Amino acid sequence: MADDPEKPVGYGNPPKHSQFRKGCPQPKRRTKASGAIDVYALINAPVTVGEGNAAYKMHPHELALRKLASDAxxxxxRAIELLINEFIRYDIITAQVTGAEWRVRIYRPIDYDPDKWDQNLKLYGPPPWPLEHDGLCRIQELRDAARG
Structure with missing residues (x-):
């Protein structure tokens, strides 16, 4: 049965006459999937958002902030905490260290004078303060100073 008497025929050792057949194609090998993902393009790809009949594109970060604000x-x-962290990250507000007598975290607007803030904090406690000492009245003070 075997062409070569030295070599035994059996499992893993087929006879020489049937080892290679003409006309049988090679089996298709599985191609490896590309593992490279463009994360930057994925994160910055615009997202299509629809309201009613209108559809428009929006940056994913803006969409996430809008959802965060809605939940807050x-x-x-948790959404309030994350939104405050985003405000701190983009320098909209800053964290104000308070005394040990208050167990709250207070955030000071960036453009508010820190010395005046500390003074009001010692006099009146945590905000909201009386209107004449509120940070919103600072705009009127600046207008009066510019006129006078």
């Missing part, structure tokens, strides 16, 4: 308005404490 509804009272979700």
């Amino acid at each position: 308005i509804k009272g979700n404490m």
Whole structure:
């Protein structure tokens, strides 16, 4: 049966006459999937958002901030915390260290004078303060100073 008497024929050792067949194609090999993902393009790809009949594109970060703000308005404490962290990250507000007598975290607007803030904090406690000492009245003070 075997062409070569030295070599045994059996499992893993087929006879020489049936080892290679003409006309049988090679089996297709599985191609490896490309593992490279362009994360930057994925994160910055515009997202299509639809309201009613209108559809427009929006940056994913803006969409996430809008959703975060919506959840914060509804009272979700985790969303409020994340939104405050985003405000701090983009220098909209800054964290104010308070005394040990208050167990709250207070955030000071960036453009508010830190010395005046500390003075009001010692006199009146945590905000909201009386209107003449509120940070919103600072705009009127600046207008009066510019006129006078």
